Amino acid sequence: MSFADLGLIPELLNAVADAGYTEPTPIQRQAIPIVIAGHDVMGGAQTGTGKTAGFTLPLLQRLARHANTSTSPARHQTRALILAPTRELAMQVYESVKTYSRHLPLRATCIYGGVDMNAQIQELRRGIEIVIATPGRLLDHVQQKTINLTQVEMLVLDEADRMLDMGFIPDIRRILSLLPANRQSLLFSATFSEEIKKLADQMLKNPQMVEVARRNMVSETITHVVHPVSSGMKRNLLAHLLRHQPDTQALVFVDTKLVCGRLAHFLERHGISADSIHGDKSQQQRTETLEAFKAGKLRVLVATDVAARGLDIDELPYVINFELPHTAEDYVHRIGRTGRAGHKGNAVSLVCAEEKHWLSEIEKLIKLQIPQEVVPGFEPEPEFFEAGKGGRGRRSAADRTDRVEKTEGARERAPRATQPAAGGKRPPRPTIAPDGFDFSKPYEPATPVPVVDTTTSIAARPDEPPRRGQRPVAFLLGGLGRK
Numbered sequence: 001m002s003f004a005d006l007g008l009i010p011e012l013l014n015a016v017a018d019a020g021y022t023e024p025t026p027i028q029r030q031a032i033p034i035v036i037a038g039h040d041v042m043g044g045a046q047t048g049t050g051k052t053a054g055f056t057l058p059l060l061q062r063l064a065r066h067a068n069t070s071t072s073p074a075r076h077q078t079r080a081l082i083l084a085p086t087r088e089l090a091m092q093v094y095e096s097v098k099t100y101s102r103h104l105p106l107r108a109t110c111i112y113g114g115v116d117m118n119a120q121i122q123e124l125r126r127g128i129e130i131v132i133a134t135p136g137r138l139l140d141h142v143q144q145k146t147i148n149l150t151q152v153e154m155l156v157l158d159e160a161d162r163m164l165d166m167g168f169i170p171d172i173r174r175i176l177s178l179l180p181a182n183r184q185s186l187l188f189s190a191t192f193s194e195e196i197k198k199l200a201d202q203m204l205k206n207p208q209m210v211e212v213a214r215r216n217m218v219s220e221t222i223t224h225v226v227h228p229v230s231s232g233m234k235r236n237l238l239a240h241l242l243r244h245q246p247d248t249q250a251l252v253f254v255d256t257k258l259v260c261g262r263l264a265h266f267l268e269r270h271g272i273s274a275d276s277i278h279g280d281k282s283q284q285q286r287t288e289t290l291e292a293f294k295a296g297k298l299r300v301l302v303a304t305d306v307a308a309r310g311l312d313i314d315e316l317p318y319v320i321n322f323e324l325p326h327t328a329e330d331y332v333h334r335i336g337r338t339g340r341a342g343h344k345g346n347a348v349s350l351v352c353a354e355e356k357h358w359l360s361e362i363e364k365l366i367k368l369q370i371p372q373e374v375v376p377g378f379e380p381e382p383e384f385f386e387a388g389k390g391g392r393g394r395r396s397a398a399d400r401t402d403r404v405e406k407t408e409g410a411r412e413r414a415p416r417a418t419q420p421a422a423g424g425k426r427p428p429r430p431t432i433a434p435d436g437f438d439f440s441k442p443y444e445p446a447t448p449v450p451v452v453d454t455t456t457s458i459a460a461r462p463d464e465p466p467r468r469g470q471r472p473v474a475f476l477l478g479g480l481g482r483k
């Protein structure tokens with residue numbers, strides 16, 4: 001099947017050809033005709049499946065009737081709103097919109113927190129048909145009356161499950177209440193929890209379900225391997241593995257901001273070019289680091305889950321879990337950075353006895369027993385191989401570091417949805433969010449933002465948890481040491 005068979009207009013067919021795509025991916029085959037026909041969609045697809053083009057191409061086709069070259073802002077009302085959980089993902093979607101709309105005179109912009117609002121305000125004043133936004137910053141613009149949502153015809157909620165993880169659902173509900181009821185809505189999520197289904201009920205009208213692969217399944221082009229290793233030897237093993245693959249780049253995942261920076265420094269000290277990306281870094285730092293990695297100037301990018309969300313790096317050959325995620329679904333998200341669009345990928349996990357519990361959760365979710373290979377000289381703790389041991393049991397003095405890092409991890413990870421209490425009953429939904437936000441009150445930005453003040457840099461409302469102090473961890477306690 002070709003893109004032309006999906007009923008796309010010539011402007012879009014040309015853009016797709018320019019991008020070098022020869023045939024649509026399964027999610028594109030399913031979603032494009034349904035969206036062109038004007039239906040709401042509930043899409044089950046993870047990153048790497050081509051879902052961005054799957055919703056962007058038909059969205060552009062639906063909006064093509066508004067395309068015009070007038071300079072008047074009144075001729076460029078906001079017609080589509082695409083919401084993404086992180087700045088990185090929003091930027092990635094924006095790049096896709098620009099790529100696919102290159103032959104159509106439709107305007108798009110990307111607005112996200114953590115940067116000055118004024119440039120965004122100027123851009124919005126020009127008149128913009130397609131706004132890609134993170135929820136918090138969009139609400140800041142609503143508050144400032146610098147965006148008009150009354151003409152929105154299409155809404156896309158991308159990575160809804162991550163929105164939930166990051167505590168954005170109250171913001172999403174507020175945004176929904178500001179949009180015209182008569183609109184087309186698309187919701188994409190890699191997983192469908194009860195919370196997501198509830199949101200979909202509220203947001204979508206008679207949605208058509210499109211889904212690729214089984215839920216939570218991982219790409220078949222990825223080879224998984226676990227290297228059992230003692231926690232104290234992990235960083236040496238990582239350096240060893242990287243030295244044995246001198247020509248490859250790798251994205252290395254850690255659980256916490258603290259480990260993130262320290263591990264990058266450790267690798268640098270051992271002659272492996274590396275940098276880190278996490279929630280405490282400014283947007284500019286993150287963008288520069290990411291660009292350096294994409295340009296091949298950095299071999300290793302060490303990242304936390306929050307910071308890495310939405311990274312789109314073509315043909316990334318290796319994803320390495322320096323620490324296993326504590327939510328099995330995060331494993332699926334992490335390794336979705338490799339094995340994209342049919343390319344081969346490697347998912348390598350360094351697992352100590354302490355993490356065996358998470359490993360079995362992951363294997364249960366992906367329905368795959370991951371092969372284990374001990375690297376000689378980097379053996380795990382003996383309890384790794386003892387049945388029923390190594391869960392959350394005994395800890396050595398050296399592991400005390402780990403405990404501090406886990407605390408930091410809790411800070412990096414945004415508040416999660418309330419888990420059902422023992423006995424299966426959900427506790428009543430709180431009206432005060434873990435970050436202190438009261439959903440029952442009208443929206444107010446965390447920091448008051450002046451409307452136009454070009455001399456002031458405004459940290460209006462970054463879309464991530466606030467920065468906190470980091471405690472140094474002594475090298476002798478197993479910390480990664482300073483540079």
Ligand code: AMP
Nearest residue numbers: 021023024025047048049050051052341
């Ligand atoms: P996504 O799942 O939207 O993050 O897309 C993953 C990657 O696949 C991106 O780098 C896209 O540029 C690429 N891609 C999307 N659609 C196609 C296609 N039909 N053929 C080849 N590559 C594609």
